[in-house]
Amino acid sequence: MAVDNNTVKPDTVKLGPNGKPVRPFVMPSTLVGKLKVWRYIIYRRIVQLGSLLLFLGTVHWGWSIAGEPLLIGNLSSSTLFGIVPLADPFAVLQIFLTQHLLEQEVVIGAGIVLLIYTLLGGRVWCSWACPINMVSDLASWLRRKLSIKDSFILSRNIRYVVLALSLILSVITGIAAFEWVSPISMLHRELIFGIGMGWMAILGIFIFDLLVLRDGWCGHLCPLGAFYGVVGKVAPIRILFDTPTCTHCSECVRVCPEPKVLNFKKAAEVGMIASGDCTNCGRCITVCPENTLAFGLRVQSNISKKSSNKLESNLRRAT
Template structure:
């Protein structure tokens, strides 16, 4: 029996948060209102997406204080828990791309992995910077105009309309196009959170002595370049691209992986 602890915890968190956002509109709950762009926690604490805020600012207009404070709070939070914890624990697109990835494994599409010459994992950082430049040129938050993340979130809260097509497009791209194509190569929001979470405290730690080199973790990991230490060294996964999803911990049969507090002296 495979261990699904973190997978189920993540799904519960993702769906739970989406339901709170949905209920804010549908039933007038004041627990978590708004969308990722800007939210209100308990009708009081402002939260805002730092990358969206940065785009809006680079387009040349000053924003309200609530958004600026909210973006700061989010940055501080993810600096501690690992920036890309947003990607695997909060973002609804993660459920779409995880499904595509799971189907890829079931249909054995990965065997036919092609070398995508143009599409590298670092592409997302280019897109992130490009998003700010385009925002400055066009005068609107450029990624927000096309972001499948908030399109999906607003779809859940206010109704999808034709917006569902971009969600399907990402599913198809990840399933038949590039493995981990959206989250692992293109998404500029994930890139921003990678940078925010560079030095985060909560990290996956590898125990080299217990590892039997079965490679299950590398098969399941959506960012498996971060697991370079497997069966080599007993250190933490310090790469900001790790989403702290915990799937590697779930699939490990040898207790060689687990969440821990980063050893600031040794691992930095």
């Protein structure tokens, strides 16, 4: 269907739509250069493992600040500095749908977390906080190294069906439907409060992602990702797309865990990666040989849109 936008122009031309030659991404040979390419992966791992460490340290080694425990709980719900409540808004929504009254604390916590992720970009949760991301990133990386092909094609929109199902089933069964089977909560909970059989679910995701379907769990099925995808539609922080510089080399598409969001036509129109499915992981930014992509604010995209429109009209006039 719309995949044509992402494929490289015929070999003979080797020119981008902006008239510049298409250059492939070359991995720098120096360590500093490599680290620069890997910088967002490194930042993401620091955030993911760091938050895990804060939870672990507070429970097992009694970490505290001014006598108040640092971060009690897990990603489902926690308390920061002994007063600030935090909670997974999707879990709270499910509990709310079971028609049981909730304490104010957890509702406020869910509101705070929802606000944070709305500001930072919805699915920023997926690539910067979710512990499963490390598992699926590893599977995805191995998959690229071993060039394993997909076993079948599955619509990425299926996650929205799973999202709807988890809300409906919460009403019907009277328990938070996704929370009870969520491998995300399972992994995080067991890392902090003791290992059980949860690793089997994680292994399942790893094998599924590695051998069956690329980004099978995170990119196709996970309803939590879908939930934050909806949030991301209005998030102010987006990846900006500098249309005039793009040569359609598609290096970004190759590394993107959600390749559909890198729709060049759409990106050129709005000057950013607008889709809520974008996880703001920053992989595309560092592999782009033309520096077309960069983190920025949604409002800035309008400016770049205007300038790109001007440039496009100029080009049109020129030809």
